[in-house]
Amino acid sequence: MAAFWSMGPLTLEVPMSLFAKNRQRLAEKLQEGQVVLLQGGEDISHYDTDIQYVFRQEAYFTWMCGVKEPGCYLALDVKTKKAHLFVPHLPDEYEVWMGKLLTCDQFKKIYAVDEVHYVEDIAKVLKSLNPEKLLTLSGPNTDSGLTAKEAVFEGIDEFTVDNEILFPTIAELRVIKTPEEIEVMRYVCKVSSDAHKQVMLYAKPGLKEYQCESVFLDHCYRIGGCRHVSYTCICGSGQNAATLHYGHAAAPNSKMIQDGDLCLFDMGGNYAGYAADITCTFPANGKFTEDQKLVYEAVLFARDAVIREAKPGVLWTDMHLTANRSMLQHLKDGGLLFGNVEEMIENGVAAILQPHGLGHLIGLDVHDVGGYLPHCPPRPSGPLARLRTARRLQAGMALTIEPGCYFIDKLLDRAQSNPSQARFFNWPRVESFRGCGGVRIEDDVLITEDGVENLTFVPRTVAEIEEHMSMGANFKSI
Amino acid sequence: MAAFWSMGPLTLEVPMSLFAKNRQRLAEKLQEGQVVLLQGGEDISHYDTDIQYVFRQEAYFTWMCGVKEPGCYLALDVKTKKAHLFVPHLPDEYEVWMGKLLTCDQFKKIYAVDEVHYVEDIAKVLKSLNPEKLLTLSGPNTDSGLTAKEAVFEGIDEFTVDNEILFPTIAELRVIKTPEEIEVMRYVCKVSSDAHKQVMLYAKPGLKEYQCESVFLDHCYRIGGCRHVSYTCICGSGQNAATLHYGHAAAPNSKMIQDGDLCLFDMGGNYAGYAADITCTFPANGKFTEDQKLVYEAVLFARDAVIREAKPGVLWTDMHLTANRSMLQHLKDGGLLFGNVEEMIENGVAAILQPHGLGHLIGLDVHDVGGYLPHCPPRPSGPLARLRTARRLQAGMALTIEPGCYFIDKLLDRAQSNPSQARFFNWPRVESFRGCGGVRIEDDVLITEDGVENLTFVPRTVAEIEEHMSMGANFKSI
Ligand SMILES: [Mn+2]
Numbered sequence A, B: 001m002a003a004f005w006s007m008g009p010l011t012l013e014v015p016m017s018l019f020a021k022n023r024q025r026l027a028e029k030l031q032e033g034q035v036v037l038l039q040g041g042e043d044i045s046h047y048d049t050d051i052q053y054v055f056r057q058e059a060y061f062t063w064m065c066g067v068k069e070p071g072c073y074l075a076l077d078v079k080t081k082k083a084h085l086f087v088p089h090l091p092d093e094y095e096v097w098m099g100k101l102l103t104c105d106q107f108k109k110i111y112a113v114d115e116v117h118y119v120e121d122i123a124k125v126l127k128s129l130n131p132e133k134l135l136t137l138s139g140p141n142t143d144s145g146l147t148a149k150e151a152v153f154e155g156i157d158e159f160t161v162d163n164e165i166l167f168p169t170i171a172e173l174r175v176i177k178t179p180e181e182i183e184v185m186r187y188v189c190k191v192s193s194d195a196h197k198q199v200m201l202y203a204k205p206g207l208k209e210y211q212c213e214s215v216f217l218d219h220c221y222r223i224g225g226c227r228h229v230s231y232t233c234i235c236g237s238g239q240n241a242a243t244l245h246y247g248h249a250a251a252p253n254s255k256m257i258q259d260g261d262l263c264l265f266d267m268g269g270n271y272a273g274y275a276a277d278i279t280c281t282f283p284a285n286g287k288f289t290e291d292q293k294l295v296y297e298a299v300l301f302a303r304d305a306v307i308r309e310a311k312p313g314v315l316w317t318d319m320h321l322t323a324n325r326s327m328l329q330h331l332k333d334g335g336l337l338f339g340n341v342e343e344m345i346e347n348g349v350a351a352i353l354q355p356h357g358l359g360h361l362i363g364l365d366v367h368d369v370g371g372y373l374p375h376c377p378p379r380p381s382g383p384l385a386r387l388r389t390a391r392r393l394q395a396g397m398a399l400t401i402e403p404g405c406y407f408i409d410k411l412l413d414r415a416q417s418n419p420s421q422a423r424f425f426n427w428p429r430v431e432s433f434r435g436c437g438g439v440r441i442e443d444d445v446l447i448t449e450d451g452v453e454n455l456t457f458v459p460r461t462v463a464e465i466e467e468h469m470s471m472g473a474n475f476k477s478i
């Protein structure tokens, strides 16, 4: 039977051939004589204690081999296309604490790699491959500003190391998802969609936001086998919906949900390392007010426009502007804004209401790599500078589409005191929206040959949401 | 209204006076002219990405002030007894992402400290206190072998720093819980007990172990407001019950529970930093076999003996031996062992069946500090070396009592080939237990003036467990 990883019956079986294919794609881009070396993640202790965070593997390492354990290395010999996995040689005593230790042969079968050795033998084994160059990974993460951690081991000085070739090559390969990867993304997005639907059945005024977060986490894990979510759940209700990264330590989703609140819940599961990133916005009491409906439909209108227009060859920056235009036009039609939509955009009105970009690449990282590689359009200046990529779309890219409209005091104040922006706002109307938070609609999509495949399956129109929420009595029927 | 922290209605309100009292207790042990300086924890990124782990504060820092945010410092001036909190000065722009930024005055009210400054002013403020000595924290964690991270800041060179006085003083204070701390421990143990009871209602053959883990996490968070658990959940069924730290990345609670399995679930919530650590063992199908009952009751017998005998003045090492004796006697009565119990202990038979110590101090760390401070009995050699403390019990100590009996191939093989141990085992009987896993019963208790208060409320006898599990249809009635 072909090797696969899963969390048991009813969860997706991820074939190890997914990772073998990634290695093959990489080898085809490199030269004989080169040996790729990646170092996997290590356990992280909770400060100086003997308690560790639940381990999550590093994304490039996962892409190369899918190995779940800390403390490993992976080498890919371009000449032979053989994958060598290096695993820690744990003391026999660990068996009492960790269970039967896997032999190298067992690791080889589990991960379907060509050879498995102990980490202590890495210098010797690599030397036997006689590489002209060891390729290690070093390059900037353009979302965080941090740098990928290069592989190191005792004895690396004796090799010729190149840390420039690998990063742009592998990052570019990660941008285009294979059919095998797309299957995993379909699964994690479906599980996360279902979890959002459970939350919408459960949510109501009088609950605390984190109780909804807990329902999401439980569904992802218990039903979908997702031990991790891809990022800290953002569960903002009422005014908190306007705090874009709500949910952090100082604002831990702990407000009580009020009658009349909109809930903006941005949450995504993680399966086999692959991320979902979905936002649903809905009225806590199950029924939109006219004002809420206006803003919601402005954002939905923007999402629909992007889904209609996105396809290979289109610039992501143009999609961002498409979303801006649609939303601003809808808000203008609804009486919140005045004037010419193109002039609004020129004057930065869009970024007052939606200070973030339209979306981002998604894959093994929720903000996936490859947004600004050397061969790609550089980060724009001006209002588009916040975009996480300015690339032209290609089939096989996976992205989020996440337009939003928020009433953020700080930004509204700024617009109000800036005549070039203030003139577009119908201030008496806009003032009445202050404190109501905001709306975001976030789908995970795949760019296909001629358009997009939406991987997200949640109620989206006002009618769909109101109908779904009316079935709240069905909560936990699974 | 007095300042408190909680996760909203129906969760415990933790008064900030709890931390003020800790500071006062510390100041009383120190000298005028000394200024204590602790540095809190920092956010941890997921590798080079812009995603962070959900922040958890460091335990000594929590003990001093209960502050939830990363990037802070706390100074305590012994002369004035004033607490100075230093918080990061975040750029105004962060408001869009993090919500309204708290002013220093707001921090002062929330945490009920005397003064709040920005971290950038720390050197200036500390200089104004004119300390003879800055006391920083440095010392060994005797469970992990790691060292507490000392406070550092730009300009610390200009102070006289002492990193030896503080550690034993504060660690010793953490060992004895105040009434305010005990209230929090009662709460987190009650929430965790209830979560275990939910899991026992839910568990059945055909489920995967992690589905039970998810039910536990959901109850702790959704009902109890515990965003974190105190350690990775150990959810071993069948043979996995004999893997003491099951649940890690390479063994992620992913086995399917079988009819006839024992489930050994070691899980504890965390509230306001305070830990619970509770283990329940029960038959997945709700009914003990005679063999399972024998082993279970041997362990329960050991727990009961310790609860009966533990009180101020008693040595923890003696409690460990009490547990060993009770368990071995019960197993002998049941026909698994032969011979004299004292001789079994002398020959290391107890550690074949229970390779871990009886329990550990518990508090802001699940394996709490203070087990082997300089003024305490040193770590024993021989069979007691695994104990996490050898101290004499005092009122106000909180500990786990967690005897266990496991059938671990590696250790049984070792005993079988060691004549001084092999003679005590009824091998044909013992062989029939191989593969069945094991039993652990873990309670969190408080040492009182004349005995113990058990903070754990779960079904413990065979009859209680079977009766509770027969009510499985009530699962999720909350
Ligand atoms: Mn997103």
Ligand SMILES: [Mn+2]
Binding pocket: B277, B359, B360, B400, B402, B442
């Ligand atoms: Mn324990």
